[in-house]
Amino acid sequence: MSQVRLPPIQTTARDDAVLEALADFVQQETLQPGDKLPTERILAERLKVSRNTVREALTRWEGLGLVERLQGSGTFLKAAVSPHMLHMPLTLAGGNxxxxxxxxxxxxxxxxxxxxxxxxxxxxxxxxxxxxxxxxxxxxxxxxxxxxxxxxxxxxxxxxxxxxxxxxxxxxxxxxxxxxxxxxxxxxxxxxxxxxxxxxxxxxxxxxxxxxxxxxxxxxxxxxxxxxxxxxxxxxxxxxxxxx
Amino acid sequence: MSQVRLPPIQTTARDDAVLEALADFVQQETLQPGDKLPTERILAERLKVSRNTVREALTRWEGLGLVERLQGSGTFLKAAVSPHMLHMPLTLAGGNxxxxxxxxxxxxxxxxxxxxxxxxxxxxxxxxxxxxxxxxxxxxxxxxxxxxxxxxxxxxxxxxxxxxxxxxxxxxxxxxxxxxxxxxxxxxxxxxxxxxxxxxxxxxxxxxxxxxxxxxxxxxxxxxxxxxxxxxxxxxxxxxxxxx
DNA sequence: TTGGATCAATGGTCCAACCAATTGCATGAC
DNA sequence: GTCATGCAATTGGTTGGACCATTGATCCAA
The missing domain is CATH 1.20.120.530 (GntR ligand-binding domain-like)
Known part of the structure; x- marks a missing residue:
């Protein structure tokens, strides 16, 4: 029972940290759906992580439908984002x-x-x-x-x-x-x-x-x-x- | 109306293609939840794409809860995957x-x-x-x-x-x-x-x-x-x- | 047998460059 | 002046290669 109280410590969680920082940013700037967020390159520079890590983090948000990426123009907010969001993958088996x-x-x-x-x-x-x-x-x-x-x-x-x-x-x-x-x-x-x-x-x-x-x-x-x-x-x- | 019949051609859709190929692979090998899938490096080599692209694709599956990645061990199937399945994330705005x-x-x-x-x-x-x-x-x-x-x-x-x-x-x-x-x-x-x-x-x-x-x-x-x-x-x- | 050290495998991160689509501006024809 | 054309900068997408961090197996010595 007591193991439940001892979750493994997170020595590294780069992309999660990126998303957290980004969620804070969105809230502080009060960005609305449709607004453009910073360039991947800018995010990488500001957050002191590689652009690759930024991309993996954004890929997660894209998968959740929170963000839309348009090559050549930028990354845009697609839904309201708040720091305390709960995500739950839904998998449905169906036939035709x-x-x-x-x-x-x-x-x-x-x-x-x-x-x-x-x-x-x-x-x-x-x-x-x-x-x-x-x-x-x-x-x-x-x-x-x-x-x-x-x-x-x-x-x-x-x-x-x-x-x-x-x-x-x-x-x-x-x-x-x-x-x-x-x-x-x-x-x-x-x-x-x-x-x-x-x-x-x-x-x-x-x-x-x-x-x-x-x-x-x-x-x-x-x-x-x-x-x-x-x-x-x-x-x-x-x-x-x-x-x- | 006729535009509907002319969807834009997909010159590039690398990660989607990767996931499609991987879904086919999982089905052909009849992999069950818990099974280990090929290394990122192997997938990159076999699919003739960069390892980075493989990673972005797997990041999407991870976000949908289909797959679990363990550093040092490998990537493991977490849920059944078949082409007939619908995967969709649910988002609940927290805070309250x-x-x-x-x-x-x-x-x-x-x-x-x-x-x-x-x-x-x-x-x-x-x-x-x-x-x-x-x-x-x-x-x-x-x-x-x-x-x-x-x-x-x-x-x-x-x-x-x-x-x-x-x-x-x-x-x-x-x-x-x-x-x-x-x-x-x-x-x-x-x-x-x-x-x-x-x-x-x-x-x-x-x-x-x-x-x-x-x-x-x-x-x-x-x-x-x-x-x-x-x-x-x-x-x-x-x-x-x-x-x- | 046990304990620790070593090492290979594997996911995580980084870098630097290039590709591809988009946008905006500038140039030029009318 | 207006519109089209095309160049160039911006931005996401991809590549290849390198190194880090964790894990698990193997091997060795006490």
């Missing part, structure tokens, strides 16, 4: 078959219902305007192309997750979205995929705007149900085609 | 323990309610027996130590997630559990933490055994509510202590 897609949908149903409800309780007028704007953009795209546009659809949902006041929802649903789309161009060959879900985007927005958490949750569940139905329809069509 | 804990709890509420409901619909007699066994073990531990035992409690919940028929739930909640416990030894100094949740473990089990999905969901929500209440109670006590 029907069952795996349904599993991502089940998780999405759980998360989205809760996120939408929290959003209805917490969102402020500013975030609400953003959500409405994304909704309208999506509706315009829908009518122009006579079908759901995944890009605008995704941005609408993202705006909601972001307004839920809990950043974990956005990150987790992004993971589900990634898994879902990794194997999905036009999902399993279904035409008009997502067509049935169109209507519920507006009803979700209206319930959120009305601060009706349970109503919003109910509409979100209906939306997911239409996606599930689309998926099942596609699977049925595939099975039929295979038998012929 | 209470808020962070509540955020993990909100996610847990969403996931657990759904998992319990699915479990009630899908679990077979064998998994049900396992759940009951875990429940009884937990109850014994509770009476012996006059308090909740996190270990047995966690195993009970894990058995439920595993019986939900969707492995994503177990993986996600494990991540939440891990985050929760990083903050939390005895959470914020609350005594008898989780005491109020004890009763609901059995009611959840009973609803699952009765195949009552919505009933099980309701009991799970009550359980989470007690944990939230404990957390708020601890936070209130801390605030009060700070003012004195």
């Amino acid at each position: 078959d029907f069952a795996s897609l349904m599993q991502t949908l089940e998780v999405r149903r759980a998360l989205e219902a809760e996120a939408v409800a929290l959003c209805a309780l917490r969102t402020g007028p500013q975030e609400l305007n953003l959500i409405r704007h994304k909704l309208e953009t999506m509706e315009v795209a829908f009518h122009r192309h006579a079908g759901m546009s995944s890009e605008e659809d995704w941005e609408f949902h993202q705006a909601i997750y972001r307004a839920s006041g809990n950043p974990l929802f956005e990150q987790l649903i992004a993971a589900m979205h990634e898994m879902f789309h990794r194997f999905w161009e036009h999902p399993l060959g279904v035409r008009d995929f997502g067509h049935a879900s169109f209507h519920y985007h507006r009803t979700i927005y209206e319930r959120i705007a009305a601060r009706d958490a349970e109503g919003a949750r109910a509409e979100a569940l209906k939306l997911i149900a239409t996606v599930e139905a689309d998926l099942r329809r596609g699977e049925a069509a595939r099975n039929q085609a295979r038998q012929v | 323990d209470f808020a962070s804990l509540m955020q993990t709890l909100e996610v847990r509420r969403a996931l657990e309610a759904e998992a319990v409901a699915l479990c009630a619909l899908r679990t077979g007699p064998q998994e049900l027996n396992l759940i009951r066994h875990k429940l009884e073990t937990m109850e014994v531990a509770f009476h012996r130590h006059a308090g909740m035992s996190s270990e047995e409690d966690w195993e009970f919940h894990q058995a439920i997630y595993r019986a939900s028929g969707n492995p994503l739930f177990e993986q996600l909640i494990a991540a939440m559990h891990e985050m929760f416990h990083r903050f939390w030894e005895h959470p914020l100094g609350v005594r008898d933490f989780g005491h109020a949740s004890f009763h609901y473990h059995r009611t959840i089990y009973e609803r699952i055994a009765a195949r009552d999905a919505e009933g099980a969901r309701a009991e799970a929500l009550k359980l989470i509510a007690t944990v939230e209440a404990d957390l708020r109670r601890g936070e209130a006590a801390r605030n009060q202590a700070r003012q004195v």
Whole structure:
């Protein structure tokens, strides 16, 4: 038991020290997402470490999505950084078959219902305007192309997750979205995929705007149900085609 | 629209290429977690890239928790790696323990309610027996130590997630559990933490055994509510202590 | 057998140079 | 004056080689 109280001493931890110093720097300079941080060469010189070490440290931050590196222009902050951040790698095993897609949908149903409800309780007028704007953009795209546009659809949902006041929802649903789309161009060959879900985007927005958490949750569940139905329809069509 | 069909060509993507090659290697050699992978120098030589590039690639994997590097010994696989896996870091802005804990709890509420409901619909007699066994073990531990035992409690919940028929739930909640416990030894100094949740473990089990999905969901929500209440109670006590 | 010294293997760091993409400025054609 | 062209500086990406620090195995002596 007592070993737990004796963590090994850290004689060297160069890159961690670099990141710590950099996090302090970001906070002291109150850098915002989008701002440019110092050159690798400058950091190396200032911190008295080799540029290589700086690069390894920045590679870690890049992997965490905190920073974006653009060759020729510089390294830019991509998310808010504070000295006491907690990072936790998430590893999800998935396949590209029907069952795996349904599993991502089940998780999405759980998360989205809760996120939408929290959003209805917490969102402020500013975030609400953003959500409405994304909704309208999506509706315009829908009518122009006579079908759901995944890009605008995704941005609408993202705006909601972001307004839920809990950043974990956005990150987790992004993971589900990634898994879902990794194997999905036009999902399993279904035409008009997502067509049935169109209507519920507006009803979700209206319930959120009305601060009706349970109503919003109910509409979100209906939306997911239409996606599930689309998926099942596609699977049925595939099975039929295979038998012929 | 047509730009979408013309993604920029990748003239260089060295470290990504390295990771891809390495993932293929791991799969072909069927390396398991704990196995040692080739030396950085060997990888650099075989892949015809500089050792520095290999290091940047491995740094990314290390950040995702896929790999562990031990100076003097080597680099070891820490988690299963396959091309079908999704690796994504979760970031929780720290600085405020209470808020962070509540955020993990909100996610847990969403996931657990759904998992319990699915479990009630899908679990077979064998998994049900396992759940009951875990429940009884937990109850014994509770009476012996006059308090909740996190270990047995966690195993009970894990058995439920595993019986939900969707492995994503177990993986996600494990991540939440891990985050929760990083903050939390005895959470914020609350005594008898989780005491109020004890009763609901059995009611959840009973609803699952009765195949009552919505009933099980309701009991799970009550359980989470007690944990939230404990957390708020601890936070209130801390605030009060700070003012004195 | 045990204890310590030695040494090879391996990840960690450093350096100096060059490559590749981007940006901005200057020059020049119209 | 305006716009295009092209050069040059900036900046991240890569390379090769060297050395440091830690680990683990091997060997030797007490």
